[in-house]
Amino acid sequence: MRRLIPYALLALVLDQASKLWVLKGLELDTVGRIEVWPPFLVFHMAWNYGINFGLFEGGSRWLLIGVALAICVWVVLWVWRGMNAWGQVFAGLLIGGALGNVVDRVAYGAVVDFLNMSCCGIANPFSFNIADAFIFIGAFGLILFAKDKNAT
Numbered sequence: 001m002r003r004l005i006p007y008a009l010l011a012l013v014l015d016q017a018s019k020l021w022v023l024k025g026l027e028l029d030t031v032g033r034i035e036v037w038p039p040f041l042v043f044h045m046a047w048n049y050g051i052n053f054g055l056f057e058g059g060s061r062w063l064l065i066g067v068a069l070a071i072c073v074w075v076v077l078w079v080w081r082g083m084n085a086w087g088q089v090f091a092g093l094l095i096g097g098a099l100g101n102v103v104d105r106v107a108y109g110a111v112v113d114f115l116n117m118s119c120c121g122i123a124n125p126f127s128f129n130i131a132d133a134f135i136f137i138g139a140f141g142l143i144l145f146a147k148d149k150n151a152t
Contacts, residue, residue, distance in 0.1 A: 113132070
C-alpha cells in the first residue's frame with residue numbers, strides 16, 4: 001500500500017490539472033479543437049457520457065461512478081492482501097485514473113476527453129484523456145508485472 005497511494009494521487013492530480021488547463025486555460029470547450037502537432041497530437045474536445053469509445057453512452061452516470069468506485073475498492077483489497085512493489089505502482093495508476101474520471105462525472109456530468117492522436121494515414125475519430133492513459137497503463141502493468149506475495 002506504501003506505493004499505491006502516492007501513485008494514485010500523482011495520477012489523479014496530473015489528470016485533473018490537465019483537464020483544468022484545457023478547460024480554463026485553453027478554453028477548449030469553447031474553441032473545440034487546437035492542432036498541436038497534426039495529425040499526431042490534436043486537442044479535440046469531447047464530453048464522454050459513457051465509457052471508452054463512448055460505449056454505454058445512454059447509461060446512468062451514477063451507475064458508471066458506482067462501477068468505477070467498486071473496481072477501485074476491489075483493486076485496493078487485492079493490493080492489501082500482499083502485492084509486489086510493481087503491482088502497487090500499477091494499481092495506483094489505475095485507481096488514480098479511475099478516480100480522475102469519477103471526479104469529472106460528478107463535477108461535469110461527463111468525462112472530459114481532449115487528446116486525439118492519429119498516425120500513418122489512419123484517422124482516429126476518438127478522444128481520450130490522461131486518466132484513460134493511466135487506467136490502461138495500470139491495467140496492462142498489473143497483468144504483466146503484478147505478483148501476489150501470498151501466492152504459492
